[in-house]
Amino acid sequence: MTTRLQPNPEAEAVVAALGFASVYDDFVARLQALDAGKVTPRVGEAFPNFSLPDASGRYRSIRQLQDGGPIVISFNRGLWCPFCVHELQSWAAALPALERVGGRLIVVAGEIGEGASAIQAIIGPKATLLCDVDHGAALACGLSFPVGEEMKRRYLEIELDLAAIYGSDGGFLPIPATFILGKDGTIGYAHIDPDFRLRPDPRDVVALLGAMR
Template identity: 50%
Template sequence: MTNALRLSDLPHECRDTTPEWTSVYDAFVAKLRDGAVAATAPKNGETFPDFCLPDAFGHYRSLAELVADGPIVLSFNRGGWCSACRGELSAWGERREVLAAAGGRLVTITGEVGGRAAQLLDLVGPEATILCDIDHGLALAVGLAFRCDAHLQARYLACGLDLADIYGGNGWILPVPATFVIDRDQSVRFAFADPDFRIRADPDEVFAIVSAIG
């Protein structure tokens, strides 16, 4: 079974240990699992669909271009507002030299607007590529997006979190955080997608896959 980097493994400031929120998230994740959210996401051995998205500086980048020089680690995340995503991206930033030595590069995708995507470079380092998935179009296309229910919407708004402002739309869509290793031929060599945003791929396992590609 694939290993996972759990929220409990992250630095203390990256954890949300409030019992009230834990119960809210547990209930919502159970709904996502019942609905088989992310079940149709690209799998190991499949070809990842080509795409073309703007990077944090407005330049459009295609998947074919991104993998031309070697394998990439493609990471879907919810954005800098999410403590689990910040923790994961910080972990990648701390390991960026290890990833480079293995022959890979990090490409992370977020639906955030208003310049927020560029701020993620502070976490992952300037070598990484940040792509902007406007309206979560790519996440929806590959089966990695879902709509927040009314209860979660109300809870987020009550604590001052307005996803409409963060993502620039009123759809209340969130992506499932996911990690893929994609080879030069756009084949998926590693795939990890869990409806529970508190569980992430283990970087060490990813490094091993990237190194094996060579």
Template identity: 50%
Template sequence: MKNTPALSELLDECRDSTPEWTPVYDAFVAKLRRGAVAENAPKVGERFLDFAIPDALGRYRSLTELVSDGPIVLSFNRGGWCPFCHGELSAWGERVDALAAAGGRFVTITGEVGGRAERLRDLIGPDASILCDIDHGLALSVGLAFHCDADLQQRYRACGLDLADIYGGPGWILPVPATFVIDREQTVRFAFADPDFRVRAEPDDVIAVVAGLG
């Protein structure tokens, strides 16, 4: 594997570039933790919910199909508009070859519409699967979605971010970024879901889990 920076370094750069947002996000994340957001997300040893949702080209893909050739890394993200998701997906783009060598494939899920999901391919490469979670239905089903409160809505709008347009609906629902390793039997072998979207699983750690399944 070529020498690439740890994801945590990229995320630190994101934080440092917008220090004015730190107290806003700290308060928001604290509110999510008080509400036990993501505490019911799939855990290691559990069977992941079977699903069938469209990919970025409109073709329906099921979990059964996705794991038929071996384990997958399933990554829920907020979308390319989020600098932390952008950093995470860029980090995975640098490591997809290592993941393939370990026997796994990368699958990312976003609620973005209007062709935005397909643009993520520029970050993660041509071989990744990009799925579109319309109205965050799958994220809601597995405990990885929440309503964005009025204060954060107002702040995002002031920055020119209209999540209703980005996600194609007025619900102002956001997903919790999360990473899972799911084996052929659809069993979760690694799980990382933190309401603090500024913290993500390190790809190298996830790849090590995939390699251990061989």
């Protein structure tokens, strides 16, 4: 059982200052009505063994990174999202505890170049960022959806160009998600919610992984 990561005042302030609180409410309602994130890897299933470049451009596979131990995989929208930054920082603080229970963190995000390097700097050298170019892995896992022209317009109005951030104008965004994989790659825990403002507390995820060992 995991609890919600407590809201970050800075993230909430950014959203309020941009006048996006109601915009996000409507956006999340649309995703929920479309059943976004309903067809994804589930607990008890084997997680897909995809390969993606890390922040340095070296291709790494899930099984290679797992190396016979349990891992946590976190799908993240990127540094442009204040909720994601808060989650990344929370994971960075939880990494010593994750290491003590034998786990490792893998963050999957669509950002490339300097954005990827910045994410890697937040999570530190003991965690790994995988660059999900064109959101291919998120799409394969049922975690990606079309952002829609209206939302793209809203973002552009605040000078947030997703095409420039992701290096692609595909118009997709990932649903943030957290998975715990056992030593054999089987999913032991999954948190998927189209409401990207809601994330599990990393401390609870670490405790759950420890209890699974």
